[in-house]
Amino acid sequence: MMTQVLDSHAVFVYLEKEPGYEKVSAILARSAETGRDLLMTTVNWGEIYYITRREKGEETAEEVIKVLDSFPIEVVEVDKALAKQAGVYKAAKKMSYADCFAAALAKMKKAELITGDKEFKEVEGEIKILWI
Numbered sequence: 772m773m774t775q776v777l778d779s780h781a782v783f784v785y786l787e788k789e790p791g792y793e794k795v796s797a798i799l800a801r802s803a804e805t806g807r808d809l810l811m812t813t814v815n816w817g818e819i820y821y822i823t824r825r826e827k828g829e830e831t832a833e834e835v836i837k838v839l840d841s842f843p844i845e846v847v848e849v850d851k852a853l854a855k856q857a858g859v860y861k862a863a864k865k866m867s868y869a870d871c872f873a874a875a876l877a878k879m880k881k882a883e884l885i886t887g888d889k890e891f892k893e894v895e896g897e898i899k900i901l902w903i
Contacts (some may be wrong), residue, residue: 773899774808776877778842778886779818779869781903782811786835791903798885802843809844810880812853814872816846819876847876864893874898 775798785795790839804811822844824832825882847853851873856875861868870890877884887903894900 772805772807774810774840774880774882775802775901776873776880776882776884777809777815777889778873778884778888779811779815779822781885782819782839782890783822784887784903786838788845795885796903797841806843808882809842810847810876810882811844812847812872812876813849814857814869818869860894864889866893 773822781791781795782845783789784879785799785803798892800810808865816836817838817862820832823835849857853872853875856867856879857871860866860871860874867890870888873884873886874891874894874897876882877900883899885901885903891900
């Protein structure tokens with residue numbers, strides 16, 4: 772089975788039970804059962820924190836991070852190679868900087884990116900995307 776990368780959009784879909792929730796829930800459950808790799812960059816982890824904190828306050832943000840940390844997700848530290856690939860995407864694509872990190876991780880790990888964020892159409896030809 773292919774390694775998968777979670778974008779923050781996929782996590783918010785799951786947390787807020789938006790359309791696509793079932794798909795993300797099944798991916799998380801399968802990962803927990805099989806030990807299959809689910810990855811996320813520290814940048815995207817931080818993005819989930821700051822968006823939640825900005826929209827719902829510090830207490831909720833801390834709760835969301837506890838939930839997120841209980842998921843079977845390996846949070847990948849950003850090194851120079853990952854930052855450089857994200858920079859390549861940011862220089863050439865109309866994408867947020869955080870999204871560039873998720874795309875860069877998927878490319879470098881030859882993984883499938885899980886998202887519903889239309890910004891990723893920019894890199895659809897370069898990485899495999901599972902649309903939710």
